[in-house]
Amino acid sequence: QQQVKQSPQSLIVQKGGISIINCAYENTAFDYFPWYQQFPGKGPALLIAIRPDVSEKKEGRFTISFNKSAKQFSLHIMDSQPGDSATYFCAASNSGGSNYKLTFGKGTLLTVNP
């Protein structure tokens, strides 16, 4: 059972454009939603995270939009740069239980063309 669905699988954007990656979750107990960025040969690195008490969080060129009623959240990368080319993973966890594992989406391979 895939509890976090991520789309698209791959995305090609021109330099300066906006990259948008979407995720949907099923478990209403999830209350922490991070995005990770992974470069080849490296581990996932935390990019930005949001909790459901806010609908949007912005850090530099990266913004998370969160829609609790639709159980969806998305990552927007403004002014995308070639250095942003990487695989992006959304994830979710439940801090109210005894297991704080992250449940990950399948990932989106972003390519930003110069």
Added chain:
Amino acid sequence: DSGVTQTPKHLITATGQRVTLRCSPRSGDLSVYWYQQSLDQGLQFLIQYYNGEERAKGNILERFSAQQFPDLHSELNLSSLELGDSALYFCASSVADSTQPQHFGDGTRLSIL
């Protein structure tokens, strides 16, 4: 640099063998998580330890086991290896039992021949 150290970076071995993967968490982090990353399954949670005690289990096979030592480093033991065990294995750490975020190491790539 996340501060999480994993060794070795690469492991090549044969079916039926046993290997040990090592993880040193960030300084001050008490909780360690192990994840498996494969092309078909993506990133899957295996097991969590907090201050030496097992806290949660995910999709971890019975052939796999882990432990966390008093100095807080952790080891993931994989035995009776099968071709399907070929994957990237990541360790992550967080400050306490229930806190986020989790910071990931650069992983160990395990190849079974």
